[in-house]
Amino acid sequence: MLLINNLSFYRNNTIIFEDLNLSLNNGQITQIRGKNGSGKTTFLEVILNILEPKNGDIFWEGKNIKKNIFNFFNVTTFIMDQNTSTKKLTVLDNINFWKGLCASKLTNADILLLLETFNLLKYKNTKVMYLSKGEIKKLELLRLILEQKKLWILDEPYNHLDNSSIEILNQTFKDHANKNGIILFASHFNPSINNLEIIDFH
């Protein structure tokens, strides 16, 4: 479980958030909701140690993540607002790169099946720059399943997705939560997920 203790962050001496306490238990889906510019993305980046908090600590399974950051990265998948797929490479090249990076145990048949469910199989040898925005986002979300990590942190996962993809994404979230995974995402969209914990940012 992820424990956040008295976390504060200042940018240019203005408070973004202060004294934030949060605990994410296994099997819990949490959404961060808030206006544009309320610091949702900043909060996620502070958790991932990209930004330095002013004070406060973050614990993963009882250990401070600052001291063993790579152990924490080892269990975390981070889906950014931007698309991390390389535009000049084909879909399969991108997937193989991600797969090697996290030492995933999925076989090629699994990956083809995965592409089939996301409706991307016909593009497997197409360069990413020829895909539409929604398809690039779906490719990005493939990383969730590919990396097989316990903690999922997502920034605006619902952008550019059509209704059927949103259904698939929600189902994926539920499956992961049932397998004792932890999900934390920032979005202003209201997804239809039961037992959704909501944190409001203002």
Place this chain on the structure above:
Amino acid sequence: MMLNFLINPNKFNILADIIFKPLLIIAFIILILGLILVYYSPLDYQQGLTVKIMYIHVPSAWLALLTYAIMTIYSIVGLAFKIPFSFIINKAIAPIGAIFTTLCLLSGSLWGKPMWGTWWVWDARLTSVAILLIIYVIIIFLNQTFESREVKEKTVAIFILIGSINLPIIKFSVDWWNTLHQPASISKLSSPSIDISMLKPLLVMTIAFSLIGLIIAILRIKAEILIRKRDL
């Protein structure tokens, strides 16, 4: 601490307010004195009247180097101990150093035309000073470039540190390479190879130049502190 004004903007402001007017008067008096001394200084038996360019050329060269050395020290202090005042000083005094370097190059060029027969030669001393000018200009440009203040200050400080390799090259270029530029005359303070009648006006002019530089620096640093306070 007596030297707190070197790292604390408030203390600096207080001290600057006290010493500014006396400094202005002293600088004016010394400058007039220096110009009178230069007027009555002896002519060189080879160079004639043109030797008087030296009284502008040498002080501005020294101050160009001194300004860069101060910036280097403040960059180390600022990066190592995270003192924001040092970044303020870096930003404030870079144009002053650039002006002194330009003055040095221009006066040297004017001096070189009658003496060497050309405005410019690709000599080690001249080239390294020209590179110093380019480094100053890059620092000024970098100060205008970035939106985020933290990025700007740290980038400039690191760039100043890398560029400080040039200082010893300028200093020793006349010893390391055979150059047209004459070697330093006043490096050995015990027995300078310059006559005392020329040394006196030169030192007075150097003091006058440094005081003028200090006055401009105080004004610029105070303005920079105000800008920074407004942004916070």
Place this chain on the structure above:
Amino acid sequence: MVFLKKIFLFIKRESQIFFSNFVDLCSNILFFFLSIFVFVFALGADEQLLRTVGLGIIWSLLLLSSTLSLRKFYEEDFNNGVITIIHMGGMSYELIVFFKIISHFLFVQIPFLASIPIASVFFNLPIIEVYNLILTFIIGSLILSCLGSISSSMNLLNKTNFSIGSIIVLLFSIPVIIFSVGINNSDSNFNNLINLLIGIALIFLGIAPWSSAAFIRLALRNK
């Protein structure tokens, strides 16, 4: 073992990006040849003159044309966030920078080598100078890759002043060009200068990962 595989994958990805971008490199080389032509037209076709200035011209034009592509060093990876993902995959930023420099050296600078003999034919350079030129360019281009890494990581958040990165690279490549061209002077010691160049390259291979990683962290924090 897993770690070595990650490094291998990283370099493989760089090579894939490079080959999808092959035209870009070819235009750099074309730029190099065209500027040689411009120089020759400007100087006139005096064979003796061209032979004396040839080496200097080739070196400075190599420098200019390889700075053309330096802006793309980190820009794309930084803007689409891949650099964070690779970092989360278990590579520190220093390591990423180091292998980025190595792959830039392998896939962008080394292809320039092929163009050097052709370029020296235009100037009728003696064979010993061509040999020296190739040797010094191998070392010098490694230094250039390091400089490019430093200057482009410095300019990640710079959205207004694009040419300052190239200016900084040119500024710090002055010693490289002094020693590389000086190697052909009859009164200079070949071994000393080569050792000096290798020394500079090693120093930069030490400095560049450290400083570029610091700049990348700074940029990520202030994005």
